[in-house]
Amino acid sequence: MFMTRWEPNARGRLELAxxxxxxxxxxxxxxxxxxxxxAGLTERTFFRYFADKREVLFYGSGMLQDGLVRGIEDAPAxxxxxxxxAASLEAVADSLFEERHDLARQRQVVVAATxxxxxxxxxxxxxxxxxVAGALRRxxxxxxxASLAAEAGVAVFRVAFQRWVxxxxxxxxxxxxxxxxxxxxxxxxxxxxxxxK
Amino acid sequence: MFMTRWEPNARGRLELAxxxxxxxxxxxxxxxxxxxxxAGLTERTFFRYFADKREVLFYGSGMLQDGLVRGIEDAPAxxxxxxxxAASLEAVADSLFEERHDLARQRQVVVAATxxxxxxxxxxxxxxxxxVAGALRRxxxxxxxASLAAEAGVAVFRVAFQRWVxxxxxxxxxxxxxxxxxxxxxxxxxxxxxxxK
Numbered sequence: 294m295f296m297t298r299w300e301p302n303a304r305g306r307l308e309l310a311x312x313x314x315x316x317x318x319x320x321x322x323x324x325x326x327x328x329x330x331x332a333g334l335t336e337r338t339f340f341r342y343f344a345d346k347r348e349v350l351f352y353g354s355g356m357l358q359d360g361l362v363r364g365i366e367d368a369p370a371x372x373x374x375x376x377x378x379a380a381s382l383e384a385v386a387d388s389l390f391e392e393r394h395d396l397a398r399q400r401q402v403v404v405a406a407t408x409x410x411x412x413x414x415x416x417x418x419x420x421x422x423x424x425v426a427g428a429l430r431r432x433x434x435x436x437x438x439a440s441l442a443a444e445a446g447v448a449v450f451r452v453a454f455q456r457w458v459x460x461x462x463x464x465x466x467x468x469x470x471x472x473x474x475x476x477x478x479x480x481x482x483x484x485x486x487x488x489x490k
Numbered sequence: 491m492f493m494t495r496w497e498p499n500a501r502g503r504l505e506l507a508x509x510x511x512x513x514x515x516x517x518x519x520x521x522x523x524x525x526x527x528x529a530g531l532t533e534r535t536f537f538r539y540f541a542d543k544r545e546v547l548f549y550g551s552g553m554l555q556d557g558l559v560r561g562i563e564d565a566p567a568x569x570x571x572x573x574x575x576a577a578s579l580e581a582v583a584d585s586l587f588e589e590r591h592d593l594a595r596q597r598q599v600v601v602a603a604t605x606x607x608x609x610x611x612x613x614x615x616x617x618x619x620x621x622v623a624g625a626l627r628r629x630x631x632x633x634x635x636a637s638l639a640a641e642a643g644v645a646v647f648r649v650a651f652q653r654w655v656x657x658x659x660x661x662x663x664x665x666x667x668x669x670x671x672x673x674x675x676x677x678x679x680x681x682x683x684x685x686x687k
Contacts, residue, residue: 416609444649
């Protein structure tokens with residue numbers, strides 16, 4: 294029987310190696326073989342964790358979506374739709390993102406430089422929005438309200454996230470605030486701009 | 491010198507022929523040669539109007555974006571951001587879309603059936619949102635308000651548009667309302683869901 298060696302934190306090492314290489318020589322120019330070598334692991338090990346080099350950047354999407362949906366479903370029934378979405382966004386910000394600030398910044402640089410990855414990111418966000426709308430409908434929110442609250446919630450997240458991953462010192466950087474704090478600010482700003490006349 | 495024959499409303503005939511064929515046999519299975527033949531025109535004529543068969547479905551994006559941006563820039567200075575966006579959306583709804591309701595419905599069926607076209611549609615909407623945010627900044631709206639109002643405005647448009655192109659009699663169809671009316675309703679709904687607690 295063929296035995297596979299246990300590699301401590303292989304996923305994390307592969308992710309780190311991939312982000313380094315994408316940053317140094319570009320996403321398109323990097324191969325799986327190079328990622329594995331940089332991580333001190335084999336290609337075979339890489340493919341135990343990721344289907345391809347793109348998935349290194351997107352494997353967290355499922356966790357984000359599941360966490361967000363569960364948070365919306367579990368939010369107190371009295372919370373208005375947009376506040377249920379925002380509360381869940383703040384929770385996933387703390388549980389999934391806050392410890393990964395440097396990785397998220399590195400990832401952002403790579404995605405911003407690669408049209409294929411930007412398209413994948415748009416699809417991920419549209420999928421997320423559809424899942425959020427579904428969770429709101431299960432709370433009894435009817436359409437078009439469920440779709441609009443979902444789209445608005447995902448917009449709040451994107452705008453907050455873009456500030457959070459800005460390089461320190463760049464114009465508009467987050468100045469040390471947590472992603473959850475930026476989400477709260479972004480929600481308050483949305484409420485201001487949509488209050489209108 | 492080579493003379494080209496003037497073909498009355500060639501663009502419109504090609505668009506109609508393309509939508510028919512995409513609906514009958516699928517987008518992927520349709521060739522430019524077949525579109526031209528159905529329209530009673532030559533392939534050479536097709537390529538005077540469209541770069542490829544996908545552009546038949548997206549050539550209006552530029553007009554939409556230009557009209558929307560101009561409307562936002564020209565809106566009364568006192569209008570709050572989201573209302574400036576909504577007023578401009580209603581104007582383009584009347585000037586660009588209302589007469590093309592059947593074509594828009596046919597197009598919707600094709601896009602919904604083809605992942606490649608759905609991705610293109612997401613990119614178009616993201617580009618539109620960035621252009622709207624730019625127009626709002628030129629009105630003096632600062633970020634993150636400009637980005638959030640733009641994303642929210644585009645969400646209002648998408649939700650209204652999806653109702654407008656639903657087939658008559660389907661659940662949630664627009665029941666004869668104009669796109670501009672649906673945009674007003676969608677904006678009112680957004681204001682309700684974001685008012686929150």
